[in-house]
Amino acid sequence: MTQIAADLREMVSEQVQYRELLYQMTRRDLLLRYKQTVMGFGWAVFMPLVNTIVFSVIFMRVAPLDVGMPYPLFAFCGLLAWNFSASSFRFSLNSLSSNTNLVTKVYFPREIFPVSAVLVSLVDFAVGGLVLFGMMAYYRITPTWALLALPLVVLVHAMFTTGVCLILAMANLFYRDVKYLFEVLITVWMFATAVLYPVSSLSTRYRVVLELNPLTPLIDAYRSVLLRGVLPDPAPFLLASALSLVLLALAWLLFHRTEFQFAENV
Amino acid sequence: MSEVMIEFDGVWKKFRRGERHDSLRDLVPSIAKRLFRRGTPRDLEKEEFWALKDVSFEVKRGEALGIIGPNGAGKSTTLKLLNRILRPTKGSCWLRGRVGALIEVAAGFHPDLTGRENVFLQGAIMGMKRAEIATKLDEIIEFSGVAEFVDTQVKRYSSGMNARLGFAIAAHLDPDVLIIDEVLSVGDMTFQQKCVNRMLDFKGSGVAIVFVSHNLNAISKLCDRAVLLNHEVIAAGDTQDVLNSYVRLFSSSDVRSTDTVSVERVSLQCESGTSTKTVSPGDRLCLSVTYRAHEPLDDFHLGFLVHRSSDGLLVYDESFSQKRLGLGPLKAADRVTVDYPFSANLTRGQYDIELHVYHIPSQTFPIRIRPAAIFQVSENHIYDGIAFLEVRPRVASASMTRDSETRGPVIAS
Numbered sequence: 030m031t032q033i034a035a036d037l038r039e040m041v042s043e044q045v046q047y048r049e050l051l052y053q054m055t056r057r058d059l060l061l062r063y064k065q066t067v068m069g070f071g072w073a074v075f076m077p078l079v080n081t082i083v084f085s086v087i088f089m090r091v092a093p094l095d096v097g098m099p100y101p102l103f104a105f106c107g108l109l110a111w112n113f114s115a116s117s118f119r120f121s122l123n124s125l126s127s128n129t130n131l132v133t134k135v136y137f138p139r140e141i142f143p144v145s146a147v148l149v150s151l152v153d154f155a156v157g158g159l160v161l162f163g164m165m166a167y168y169r170i171t172p173t174w175a176l177l178a179l180p181l182v183v184l185v186h187a188m189f190t191t192g193v194c195l196i197l198a199m200a201n202l203f204y205r206d207v208k209y210l211f212e213v214l215i216t217v218w219m220f221a222t223a224v225l226y227p228v229s230s231l232s233t234r235y236r237v238v239l240e241l242n243p244l245t246p247l248i249d250a251y252r253s254v255l256l257r258g259v260l261p262d263p264a265p266f267l268l269a270s271a272l273s274l275v276l277l278a279l280a281w282l283l284f285h286r287t288e289f290q291f292a293e294n295v
Numbered sequence: 296m297s298e299v300m301i302e303f304d305g306v307w308k309k310f311r312r313g314e315r316h317d318s319l320r321d322l323v324p325s326i327a328k329r330l331f332r333r334g335t336p337r338d339l340e341k342e343e344f345w346a347l348k349d350v351s352f353e354v355k356r357g358e359a360l361g362i363i364g365p366n367g368a369g370k371s372t373t374l375k376l377l378n379r380i381l382r383p384t385k386g387s388c389w390l391r392g393r394v395g396a397l398i399e400v401a402a403g404f405h406p407d408l409t410g411r412e413n414v415f416l417q418g419a420i421m422g423m424k425r426a427e428i429a430t431k432l433d434e435i436i437e438f439s440g441v442a443e444f445v446d447t448q449v450k451r452y453s454s455g456m457n458a459r460l461g462f463a464i465a466a467h468l469d470p471d472v473l474i475i476d477e478v479l480s481v482g483d484m485t486f487q488q489k490c491v492n493r494m495l496d497f498k499g500s501g502v503a504i505v506f507v508s509h510n511l512n513a514i515s516k517l518c519d520r521a522v523l524l525n526h527e528v529i530a531a532g533d534t535q536d537v538l539n540s541y542v543r544l545f546s547s548s549d550v551r552s553t554d555t556v557s558v559e560r561v562s563l564q565c566e567s568g569t570s571t572k573t574v575s576p577g578d579r580l581c582l583s584v585t586y587r588a589h590e591p592l593d594d595f596h597l598g599f600l601v602h603r604s605s606d607g608l609l610v611y612d613e614s615f616s617q618k619r620l621g622l623g624p625l626k627a628a629d630r631v632t633v634d635y636p637f638s639a640n641l642t643r644g645q646y647d648i649e650l651h652v653y654h655i656p657s658q659t660f661p662i663r664i665r666p667a668a669i670f671q672v673s674e675n676h677i678y679d680g681i682a683f684l685e686v687r688p689r690v691a692s693a694s695m696t697r698d699s700e701t702r703g704p705v706i707a708s
Contacts, residue, residue, distance in 0.1 A: 046422070053419035061407055134399040135420055136379045289382040292375065293310075 392471025400461030511606030598651030
């Protein structure tokens with residue numbers, strides 16, 4: 030126990046010591062994207078927007094689905110939140126293995142790589158959020174006091190995402206198969222998360238699978254606080270929060286303890 | 296001033312040889328092996344080897360330690376352990392205070408960012424704060440000498456510019472402990488001189504330094520103590536002594552007898568006849584060597600070479616043909632003694648003499664002895680350099696105003 034406490038203390042103090050680097054790495058990635066692409070941040074909005082249009086056609090014209098709100102809003106909100114996780118996963122997966130030069134030559138807390146991947150995606154998420162607010166205005170949805178819970182939802186979502194990112198980055202460093210496995214997994218995971226359809230549209234048997242997945246209540250929480258104007262359903266949300274916290278703590282601890290083997294295994 | 300800043304205590308480090316498999320396929324067997332493994336981490340498994348064996352040293356505040364050794368002797372591993380990139384298999388190593396590492400000074404550069412943007416990025420990687428970098432930015436750019444291109448993307452830089460900018464950032468760190476790996480070899484001569492001066496400044500201000508280099512001259516200029524490493528500590532202590540033993544161990548050869556010819560006796564004497572090994576610049580010395588042929592020998596050269604022991608620098612290399620020596624073909628059992636008188640026109644330091652016999656028809660060296668003899672040149676006037684040029688300055692003429700208010704130099708008459 031004392032060992033874990035010492036590790037935790039070290040982990041936090043290192044993050045404080047190297048906070049500048051986290052900022053610089055995140056800034057680097059954002060700057061690069063802005064420099065290297067014509068649309069810059071536009072790309073952050075473009076993908077979920079195209080997906081929203083496609084799925085809106087499917088679920089409004091081909092196989093109408095009742096989601097209790099305008100479908101484009103439902104889908105865009107879900108896709109935006111899902112994209113935050115998915116793009117964090119994708120970036121952090123290669124973050125260690127593609128920075129071999131830094132990993133084997135210079136010392137700093139390695140968490141910086143996956144965590145800055147999460148932060149970059151968070152900026153994209155925020156940019157996409159502006160578009161969502163625009164859509165809300167178009168559909169005449171006025172936010173209620175429930176909007177105040179949004180930061181909490183984002184926090185829990187970011188914690189869960191970071192936990193998974195740490196594991197992915199580490200796993201891909203040791204075993205390069207993880208990259209390929211991930212591509213399969215992410216596709217399945219998206220459909221096993223209530224991104225494009227409500228949980229209520231499924232029979233109870235399948236619902237269990239969806240509800241065990243912490244991203245489902247999290248994405249639903251976004252819809253609650255933003256679109257429905259109510260607080261998230263407490264039980265699933267609290268469960269997801271607890272799970273996220275435990276996952277992050279365990280993943281970080283594992284990452285920290287394995288860190289010194291990275292240089293030898295890259 | 297005697298505070299220990301770096302301690303390396305009985306460090307062992309194990310590595311694997313050969314290809315490491317890193318697909319999931321290998322996960323199961325490796326887990327199984329780990330579960331059923333017996334024995335301590337000191338045991339070597341197949342394909343494993345010790346890169347470092349029981350290495351210990353410490354560095355105090357304001358002290359510089361040089362680490363030398365042949366390629367693959369574990370020098371870089373030592374630095375990586377110091378830099379916390381690797382962890383020892385056994386033993387402990389710790390540092391006190393803020394660590395600056397001059398290893399791969401441009402590792403964090405991103406090719407698509409400008410020089411200025413990269414300064415901030417690399418600075419952060421080295422642990423500097425943004426405000427700190429901002430205040431030192433002009434100084435860093437000035438030091439690097441790439442001011443004109445600071446807003447150009449780094450991918451357009453030459454490799455020298457890249458390294459100079461990287462070093463400039465590192466040189467503006469404010470560390471307690473500095474780890475340097477062969478970075479002084481970047482840039483042109485002026486820049487290198489700037490780097491060495493910077494290191495000396497660091498040392499003077501109380502930074503503890505560990506310096507790894509193959510440039511023995513740089514080591515002897517910067518370091519007070521040195522460690523000779525070849526997986527284990529072979530020699531440690533005063534820099535000069537360690538450098539001498541390095542040169543002796545890794546460049547010595549002792550082939551003094553073959554089927555064709557052998558060297559029977561070597562003696563180095565002063566012209567005065569004493570066999571003292573310490574001389575003053577310009578003193579006359581004489582090396583006398585007795586060669587003995589075992590079979591008829593013709594068409595050979597005798598080589599006489601002098602090296603500076605501290606860094607192996609070749610000071611002199613001349614071959615004398617049989618004809619030049621006035622010797623005819625040697626018959627079996629012939630014995631020849633050759634005297635090589637020479638002037639020690641050298642500056643202070645230790646020098647060693649190497650002897651060759653080169654056989655032209657077979658293009659071989661039947662004899663190669665280094666060191667055949669060692670001598671010291673002792674003096675304390677010359678600041679630096681290698682050759683003793685017998686400079687004896689005198690004032691040829693001087694025209695000075697003797698003023699009661701200005702105190703000019705007074706020439707003793």
